[in-house]
Amino acid sequence: MSDEILSGVFAPVLTPFDATLAPDRQKFVRFCQWLIDQGVGLAVFGTNSEANSLSLDERLDLLDALTAAGLPAGRMMPGTGSCALTDAVKLGACNRMAGTAAVLMLPPFYYKPVSEDGLFAFYAETIERVGDRRFKICLYHIPQISGVPITLRLIEMLLKRYPTTVAGIKDSGGDFAHTKAMLDGFEGFRVFCGSERFLTETMRHGGAGCISATANVSPAAIADAFRRHREPCAEGRQRALDAIRGIFQDYPMIAALKHAVAQYGRCDSFRIPRPPLPPLEPDTSAALIARLESAGFAMPGLSLMLAG
Numbered sequence: 001m002s003d004e005i006l007s008g009v010f011a012p013v014l015t016p017f018d019a020t021l022a023p024d025r026q027k028f029v030r031f032c033q034w035l036i037d038q039g040v041g042l043a044v045f046g047t048n049s050e051a052n053s054l055s056l057d058e059r060l061d062l063l064d065a066l067t068a069a070g071l072p073a074g075r076m077m078p079g080t081g082s083c084a085l086t087d088a089v090k091l092g093a094c095n096r097m098a099g100t101a102a103v104l105m106l107p108p109f110y111y112k113p114v115s116e117d118g119l120f121a122f123y124a125e126t127i128e129r130v131g132d133r134r135f136k137i138c139l140y141h142i143p144q145i146s147g148v149p150i151t152l153r154l155i156e157m158l159l160k161r162y163p164t165t166v167a168g169i170k171d172s173g174g175d176f177a178h179t180k181a182m183l184d185g186f187e188g189f190r191v192f193c194g195s196e197r198f199l200t201e202t203m204r205h206g207g208a209g210c211i212s213a214t215a216n217v218s219p220a221a222i223a224d225a226f227r228r229h230r231e232p233c234a235e236g237r238q239r240a241l242d243a244i245r246g247i248f249q250d251y252p253m254i255a256a257l258k259h260a261v262a263q264y265g266r267c268d269s270f271r272i273p274r275p276p277l278p279p280l281e282p283d284t285s286a287a288l289i290a291r292l293e294s295a296g297f298a299m300p301g302l303s304l305m306l307a308g
Contacts, residue, residue, distance in 0.1 A: 008208075010211040012043045012044075037301070044062065047142065059091065074100070076095075083111075085122060096130060142173065169192065244297060258272070259271060
């Protein structure tokens with residue numbers, strides 16, 4: 001797989017819901033198109049997509065909607081993590097048929113503790129059952145949520161058996177020392193930081209890019225920082241990204257991101273998360289928007305794209 005396909009900035013795309021809490025397919029497709037136009041790829045069905053609040057059929061239906069609309073599958077990295085092996089296999093096989101660049105795969109996260117050998121067996125069974133040499137997996141390390149870390153030894157085991165299939169990792173652990181250990185330890189392994197806070201440093205050490213929640217709301221700025229990370233003003237761009245990220249991190253992240261998209265996109269389908277996650281309270285949402293306005297935040301063209 002070329003560096004150009006599996007590199008850059010990807011957004012774990014927020015999922016809009018209609019009044020019945022069903023995914024709003026039309027708004028989802030339009031939002032994905034806006035993100036592509038802003039220069040980022042689509043890590044649909046990630047953490048901030050509320051993927052684990054979506055059924056298998058809902059994820060497959062939304063993937064079908066994207067491909068039917070002609071969005072570039074080569075800029076998609078859908079999440080296929082599941083506690084059920086058969087669901088992970090079905091999601092992986094459908095993504096392979098759709099031609100997506102890779103899949104972003106959480107470890108099975110319900111049973112704890114689980115051994116590295118057990119995790120290896122889950123990934124190996126998935127790969128063998130999909131049975132396509134073109135199938136690519138990007139591992140997903142987010143132990144503070146999943147409770148199941150992707151260790152360096154597990155990566156080594158997987159790369160030894162499946163060097164062309166296990167293509168990379170999203171490291172959302174928040175510890176750059178862990179990220180750097182992967183960058184230093186596995187040649188050709190595509191390492192994505194899980195927050196743009198680490199983007200410049202990750203790229204300086206040979207990283208592949210960033211898969212970040214706030215790529216939903218600041219896609220063009222993060223993509224620009226990725227492209228220009230070698231330039232003298234890279235640190236200034238990084239500080240500007242950190243400032244916006246810092247605002248959103250002061251609130252429940254998914255609810256805050258969705259409220260911002262609903263506000264700037266004039267689209268209520270994005271305002272409410274699916275239970276069990278709650279929306280922002282009115283006072284909290286007003287404070288968020290006030291801080292964003294003071295920071296000069298904007299999402300140009302979004303309301304026009306979501307209209308209709």
